[in-house]
Amino acid sequence: MQLVVGRIGRPHGLRGDVTVEVRTDDPESRFASGAVLATDPASAGPLVVASRRWHSGTLLVRFAGVDDRDGAEGLRGTVLVVDSADIPPSDDPDEFHDHQLIGLTVVTPDGERAGEVVDVLHHGQDLLVVRRGGADVYVPFVKALVPEIDLEAGTLLVDGPPGLLDPDQMA
Structure with a gap:
């Protein structure tokens, strides 16, 4: 890739x-x-x-x-x-390369599939671009909102406030 x-x-x-x-x-x-x-x-x-x-x-x-x-x-x-x-994996278990995150399935705490990570943006604050249906939503890539990443299972848990993954709530 x-x-x-x-x-x-x-x-x-x-x-x-x-x-x-x-x-x-x-x-x-x-x-x-x-x-x-x-x-x-x-x-x-x-x-x-x-x-x-x-x-x-x-x-x-x-x-x-x-x-x-x-x-x-x-x-x-x-x-x-x-x-x-050619990119070696990180020794830090809480550090990920962009290519490891892109393609992961986003799930909610109750196990609902909420989309897929399609990009990672670096604009001072790292943002995950989550494709949900036909729209993209942006999730700040911080431990408080993304507490768990399972590369083997191909999933990323997003546990945020109501509306975080709702494209209609974006300003």
Whole structure:
């Protein structure tokens, strides 16, 4: 399974740096010098990270062999991916990678099936995107609301206030 870890944005400067829209919970290791990233489209890669730095909250990356603004512009819009099999499991039993959560069945404390996790968003507060019927609801990924995750059973318990999983209650 290919996991999206970022998307290349506009060039930054004249020496081949690009902005990267980060889509991973571990940008420090995913974009470490020497890291090899597959791409979509595949014809753009693989790309090897030559250097990376943060600038005003934006990740700037330079890839090996991309030495000027024109080369950087040619990468704009390229999606950066890694193989989920290459990501080691966490030693912390309360820490999960996004790909482990996506696809889990959401259940309520009384055992009712309430939907499926279709994405995990990282916007300061991690949010589970739960598809319930034809609509998506957003559940803050905190222990108080998601007290139990059973990867072997493929389930995630959501125990929140009434209306949390009701798409009609979203503002």
